[in-house]
Amino acid sequence: MTITAQGLTWGIPLLRLLAALLLLLTFAMLAQRRLLTLIHLLAWQGMVLAAGTALVALLTGQSELWFSAALTLTLKAILIPTVLHRLLRRLQVRGDVEAVLNIPLTLLAGIALVIFAFFLAAPITALTGTVTRGMVGIALAAVLLAFLMMITRRKAISQVVGFLAIDNGLFFAATSATLGMPMVVELGVALDALIGFVILGIFFFQMRETFDSMDLQHLEQIREE
Amino acid sequence: MTAILLEGMQILLVAFLAPLFAGLLRALRAILQNRRPAGCWQNYRDLYRLFHKESLQAEGTSWLFRFAPYGIFGAFCLAAGIIPILATGLPLAPAADVIALVGLFALARVFQVLAAMDTGTPFATLGAHREMLIAGLAEPALLAALFTASLLSRSTSLSVIVAHLEQLRFALHPSMVFAAAAFFMVLLAENARIPVDNPATHLELTMIHEAMLLEYSGRHLALMEWGAQIKLVLYVAIGIALFLPWGIVPAAEIAALPLTLLALPLKFAAAALILALVETLLAKLRLFRAPEFMATAFLLGVIGLLSFFMLGA
Numbered sequence: 001m002t003i004t005a006q007g008l009t010w011g012i013p014l015l016r017l018l019a020a021l022l023l024l025l026t027f028a029m030l031a032q033r034r035l036l037t038l039i040h041l042l043a044w045q046g047m048v049l050a051a052g053t054a055l056v057a058l059l060t061g062q063s064e065l066w067f068s069a070a071l072t073l074t075l076k077a078i079l080i081p082t083v084l085h086r087l088l089r090r091l092q093v094r095g096d097v098e099a100v101l102n103i104p105l106t107l108l109a110g111i112a113l114v115i116f117a118f119f120l121a122a123p124i125t126a127l128t129g130t131v132t133r134g135m136v137g138i139a140l141a142a143v144l145l146a147f148l149m150m151i152t153r154r155k156a157i158s159q160v161v162g163f164l165a166i167d168n169g170l171f172f173a174a175t176s177a178t179l180g181m182p183m184v185v186e187l188g189v190a191l192d193a194l195i196g197f198v199i200l201g202i203f204f205f206q207m208r209e210t211f212d213s214m215d216l217q218h219l220e221q222i223r224e225e
Numbered sequence: 226m227t228a229i230l231l232e233g234m235q236i237l238l239v240a241f242l243a244p245l246f247a248g249l250l251r252a253l254r255a256i257l258q259n260r261r262p263a264g265c266w267q268n269y270r271d272l273y274r275l276f277h278k279e280s281l282q283a284e285g286t287s288w289l290f291r292f293a294p295y296g297i298f299g300a301f302c303l304a305a306g307i308i309p310i311l312a313t314g315l316p317l318a319p320a321a322d323v324i325a326l327v328g329l330f331a332l333a334r335v336f337q338v339l340a341a342m343d344t345g346t347p348f349a350t351l352g353a354h355r356e357m358l359i360a361g362l363a364e365p366a367l368l369a370a371l372f373t374a375s376l377l378s379r380s381t382s383l384s385v386i387v388a389h390l391e392q393l394r395f396a397l398h399p400s401m402v403f404a405a406a407a408f409f410m411v412l413l414a415e416n417a418r419i420p421v422d423n424p425a426t427h428l429e430l431t432m433i434h435e436a437m438l439l440e441y442s443g444r445h446l447a448l449m450e451w452g453a454q455i456k457l458v459l460y461v462a463i464g465i466a467l468f469l470p471w472g473i474v475p476a477a478e479i480a481a482l483p484l485t486l487l488a489l490p491l492k493f494a495a496a497a498l499i500l501a502l503v504e505t506l507l508a509k510l511r512l513f514r515a516p517e518f519m520a521t522a523f524l525l526g527v528i529g530l531l532s533f534f535m536l537g538a
Contacts (some may be wrong), residue, residue, distance in 0.1 A: 016397070017402065021399075027524065104516060111528070114531055122312070134535050138532070138536070
């Protein structure tokens with residue numbers, strides 16, 4: 001996993017830029033009220049992820065990473081957002097996201113989380129000598145922000161988007177910070193996410209049939225009769 | 226000597242081409258919205274008409290009301306001398322660093338708000354309060370974006386920052402991406418652009434900037450409008466200087482000036498096109514959503530600062 005000197009001059013800054021874009025998109029998701037835009041942002045996140053993986057493949061010359069980049073592009077940037085989009089139309093969910101906290105407060109909490117993540121990643125950064133060490137903090141921040149999104153949203157669809165965003169953050173940490181991971185692990189993770197997604201899709205329909213709503217608050221009132 | 230000439234040229238160019246930029250933006254917006262534009266020169270005609278009209282003073286207003294247009298116009302003209310638009314290292318550049326520059330904009334705003342409240346009419350006062358609400362939230366975001374740039378170049382002088390960024394050429398800085406996004410949002414909010422305020426509104430209840438000008442007429446109104454156009458150009462110029470600085474050279478290297486003069490109109494035209502697109506695509510936010518918009522801008526600025534420390538670039 002060596003990177004050529006030429007790759008160091010332009011490749012690593014580009015990778016850093018993609019990392020920053022990933023964080024930016026996660027924040028945009030946190031600030032977003034519309035479900036439709038949320039799904040578009042998820043698709044963009046998938047694109048950034050695919051671009052990052054392709055860039056790492058180009059820099060390190062690992063051929064299986066190309067495969068992984070293609071998989072990310074089809075699965076995370078195209079397939080899942082399209083399916084979510086269709087689900088949204090089939091379920092006829094109203095456009096607005098119901099947030100538990102108001103948006104400015106959520107964003108401020110987001111800043112605190114980013115600071116926490118960077119602080120947490122600082123010792124790891126100091127230990128490793130690789131050129132991509134800064135990415136760990138960014139990926140960790142993206143994961144924590146996606147957690148925050150899952151906590152502060154009420155609708156089931158935005159929770160799923162949060163779940164997928166967590167997966168995206170982890171995936172970015174795996175490919176960019178450590179410059180690639182074994183194919184088996186990668187396929188397993190991708191399959192896990194996909195299956196989780198399918199299960200949640202079925203869950204949506206069940207939920208709508210039972211409660212006639214996508215609001216997760218209803219789940220709190222379930223009692224065994 | 227050439228530096229002083231350049232300085233004078235820059236201030237005059239900004240002052241006299243600002244109505245053209247605003248006019249171009251208006252024309253582009255009209256075209257994008259399927260309306261027939263009035264032409265890029267309409268703002269000059271408007272200003273000419275206003276300068277030849279009688280300037281009335283509302284009853285019961287003090288000297289502040291009369292002085293404010295000159296104060297605002299003067300502050301923006303001074304700012305035009307400080308921002309490196311044509312070249313860095315101009316004679317007026319050491320007069321103010323980025324913090325003082327933001328203060329200069331704040332000074333103009335305070336004049337405007339006080340003059341609006343001086344009239345005592347409810348709409349003008351309403352506009353003044355709203356302006357302060359937006360400004361109070363926009364200023365930290367603007368400073369955070371500017372500080373990201375000053376972290377990169379280890380200086381708060383805009384001239385030094387731009388000179389440093391120009392030297393780096395096409396180096397990619399993730400922190401600057403955040404700063405650029407934050408700055409763009411502040412630019413929209415501070416210049417009464419569409420997601421926050423509508424510059425072409427005639428409905429008093431939704432006005433922010435326009436509401437403060439309701440009592441002005443004649444040459445005072447002309448100066449206020451002209452000042453607002455200069456402010457827009459200055460913000461765009463700061464954006465260009467920070468995020469697309471290529472071609473802005475030190476004042477001593479006069480040979481590169483023709484290239485700058487060629488590139489600058491292109492950059493401004495691109496900025497006008499982007500602004501027109503944004504204003505066509507976005508809808509105006511409710512006033513109570515504006516703090517949310519500004520909170521996002523502030524957050525982006527802070528993330529820019531943080532990612533500088535994390536990624537080291």
